[in-house]
Amino acid sequence: MVTEYQIRVTPEVAANEQQLKLFLQREKGVKASTLTAVRILKRSIDARQRTIFINLTVRVYINEMPEKAAFLPIDYPQVDDRPAVVVVGAGPGGLFAALRLIELGYRPIVVERGKDVHERKKDLAQIGRVQAVDPESNYSFGEGGAGAYSDGKLYTRSKKRGNVEKILQVFCQHGASTAILQDAHPHIGTDKLPRVIENMRQTILRCGGEVHFQTRMTAQLNQQHPQLRNHPHTAPTLAHTPATATPPPR
Numbered sequence: 001m002v003t004e005y006q007i008r009v010t011p012e013v014a015a016n017e018q019q020l021k022l023f024l025q026r027e028k029g030v031k032a033s034t035l036t037a038v039r040i041l042k043r044s045i046d047a048r049q050r051t052i053f054i055n056l057t058v059r060v061y062i063n064e065m066p067e068k069a070a071f072l073p074i075d076y077p078q079v080d081d082r083p084a085v086v087v088v089g090a091g092p093g094g095l096f097a098a099l100r101l102i103e104l105g106y107r108p109i110v111v112e113r114g115k116d117v118h119e120r121k122k123d124l125a126q127i128g129r130v131q132a133v134d135p136e137s138n139y140s141f142g143e144g145g146a147g148a149y150s151d152g153k154l155y156t157r158s159k160k161r162g163n164v165e166k167i168l169q170v171f172c173q174h175g176a177s178t179a180i181l182q183d184a185h186p187h188i189g190t191d192k193l194p195r196v197i198e199n200m201r202q203t204i205l206r207c208g209g210e211v212h213f214q215t216r217m218t219a220q221l222n223q224q225h226p227q228l229r230n231h232p233h234t235a236p237t238l239a240h241t242p243a244t245a246t247p248p249p250r
């Protein structure tokens with residue numbers, strides 16, 4: 001049997017499965033001999049009073065074992081021979097669009113005007129050191145998009161939330177801590193975010209997609225346009241309105 005409880009415990013109890021089991025036995029009357037496992041589903045901190053509490057939603061397994069993985073990873077297929085779709089920008093929107101296209105059986109070609117997430121870091125250092133801003137690689141432009149060097153809190157003000165759970169799972173599949181699946185205020189961390197972004201790019205490449213850095217989309221051309229023929233970075237989009245992208249002028 002599987003049962004869910006909402007409980008309020010001290011940080012010490014929240015951090016220790018054995019203590020959680022004892023708490024559930026004491027407070028919820030769960031029999032010790034039948035309790036096989038406890039999984040934390042949601043976690044938030046209540047620090048309004050002097051004594052800090054952790055609010056937890058837990059799933060309690062009685063006489064049965066929990067499913068092994070904290071989430072089911074998405075099986076991204078090979079899309080080498082599938083129709084190509086141009087994705088402009090490798091910010092969160094572009095990266096998630098590219099991964100979703102792969103899931104749906106399309107081959108994403110991502111064009112990003114800035115540099116990859118690691119090279120970009122050097123240009124950010126230059127801003128601080130000599131106040132020199134590279135117009136193509138800075139806090140806004142480059143792999144990972146505008147928030148790549150923020151503190152990595154996952155935040156949205158949108159009321160139309162969609163499948164937030166899946167977004168978090170995709171982050172976990174690419175190296176984020178599975179704690180983000182539980183926390184009320186999920187936080188990847190500035191130190192970990194670049195690696196997660198790089199892993200997302202590797203999935204795109206491994207499946208047969210393409211990612212072009214320092215390549216700015218400058219025009220969207222129609223089928224009749226002469227520039228389309230034999231252009232190295234030209235590919236048909238879903239709506240058959242091909243786009244062309246060129247490296248920015250130096």
Ligand SMILES: Cc1cc2nc3c(=O)[nH]c(=O)nc-3n(C[C@H](O)[C@H](O)[C@H](O)COP(=O)(O)OP(=O)(O)OC[C@H]3O[C@@H](n4cnc5c(N)ncnc54)[C@H](O)[C@@H]3O)c2cc1C
Pocket residue numbers: 088089090091092093094111112113114139140141142143144145146147148150151152153154155156215216217218
């Ligand atoms: C300083 C700062 C801190 C933030 N901190 C957080 C935070 O902690 N938590 C949070 O949830 N949100 C944060 N945000 C908001 C978050 O960054 C944005 O919501 C998110 O980046 C939007 O994603 P996007 O993919 O739509 O756009 P963007 O991230 O802007 O990505 C667009 C990408 O497209 C590229 N691009 C643009 N034009 C072209 C072109 N013509 N050709 C090719 N490429 C192009 C850009 O270089 C960029 O990489 C922060 C934003 C900023 C600016």
